[in-house]
Amino acid sequence: MAIIVRVLKARHGDCILVSHEGPDGVFNLLIDGGTSTTFRHGPRQLYAGALCVTLDDLRAKAQYIDLAILTHIDDDHINGLIKAFEKPGYLGDMVKSIWFNSSRLITRHFDVPEIPENNIELLDDAPQTSIKQGKDLEELLDKIGCVRAPLVMAGQINQAGPFTLKVLSPGWTQLEKLLHVWPSEVDSGKTSAHDNDYHLAFQDIWSDDKFQSDASIYNGSSIAFILEADGRRMLFLGDAHEGVVSDSLRACGYNETNKLKLDLVKLSHHGSQYNTSSELLGLLDSPLYIVSTDGSKHGLPNKRTIARIIKSTQGKVHFNYGHVIASLLLAHEVEEYSSRLEVLDDEIRYE
Numbered sequence: 001m002a003i004i005v006r007v008l009k010a011r012h013g014d015c016i017l018v019s020h021e022g023p024d025g026v027f028n029l030l031i032d033g034g035t036s037t038t039f040r041h042g043p044r045q046l047y048a049g050a051l052c053v054t055l056d057d058l059r060a061k062a063q064y065i066d067l068a069i070l071t072h073i074d075d076d077h078i079n080g081l082i083k084a085f086e087k088p089g090y091l092g093d094m095v096k097s098i099w100f101n102s103s104r105l106i107t108r109h110f111d112v113p114e115i116p117e118n119n120i121e122l123l124d125d126a127p128q129t130s131i132k133q134g135k136d137l138e139e140l141l142d143k144i145g146c147v148r149a150p151l152v153m154a155g156q157i158n159q160a161g162p163f164t165l166k167v168l169s170p171g172w173t174q175l176e177k178l179l180h181v182w183p184s185e186v187d188s189g190k191t192s193a194h195d196n197d198y199h200l201a202f203q204d205i206w207s208d209d210k211f212q213s214d215a216s217i218y219n220g221s222s223i224a225f226i227l228e229a230d231g232r233r234m235l236f237l238g239d240a241h242e243g244v245v246s247d248s249l250r251a252c253g254y255n256e257t258n259k260l261k262l263d264l265v266k267l268s269h270h271g272s273q274y275n276t277s278s279e280l281l282g283l284l285d286s287p288l289y290i291v292s293t294d295g296s297k298h299g300l301p302n303k304r305t306i307a308r309i310i311k312s313t314q315g316k317v318h319f320n321y322g323h324v325i326a327s328l329l330l331a332h333e334v335e336e337y338s339s340r341l342e343v344l345d346d347e348i349r350y351e
Contacts, residue, residue: 005348007320008050010034012297013076027161033080070100071238072222097147168248169224169240177217196299205307214274237268262286271301281312294321318344
């Protein structure tokens, strides 16, 4: 048996495939889809992105996406998935079940009128269609018989194939804040430092480090969870708020003297300083912290986040884009700290 984690190159977004190989076959869990270019890019979408290549590989092996999780509505998490649903032969034919806190699910949960403006419309790219026509994502999911999870909230424990998923975020409060018309594109960087902080030395950061929490209501609605199978345990944080995750972990009995032991952590919000506090890190015991971004937007990852990890943990920080590392270290820091920052392999494999 094996668990394989692939953190795909999704530009400034998230797109992660976790596969379990066992005696009953392969179970594939897809977490987010990155930006639209993670699926296809270039003139007339000529070129396959990392998600398209990965799905092509699964199709060639006659495998499926057994569970897809759309953590929240930010374009750098959801747009690649939308494109893969629009393209015939991809997610519309491949996905068996899905977690997605849609506006329709949220309004029904709170017993308020639906907000049609929040429905996700897909373009119909079928070859036989002469004019592109809109199709509602939820109608498509119903049509293809995709199993829909009820509203996903903190405190739930779910079984999906060989995986156990313990939900840490969002809470009731975070979902209630989505009861309005969502903007057409959500700027997930509104609580990010748009100018990077790479000119600061670690020592300067540590001498004056004050945590300020992410204020984005859309990041706050992000699904975050502990994933367990075969004695392995991983933490996938989407863009979740630090306070919500910390409170959930403490409710589970974890604290500074009883840390949550993990094999890896996918850091929240691409390493934003507003989503990873020293307090949260003090609840975790992991050898590996993953940053998913090419560094092209919002000054992410923040060096302040990396500084907190170096100071508060014994773990290493891995990046799915290697060029980001060179930007983070000042000349006098390279010798001492470069061993704590590494480039991710194409896959992380646990046997």
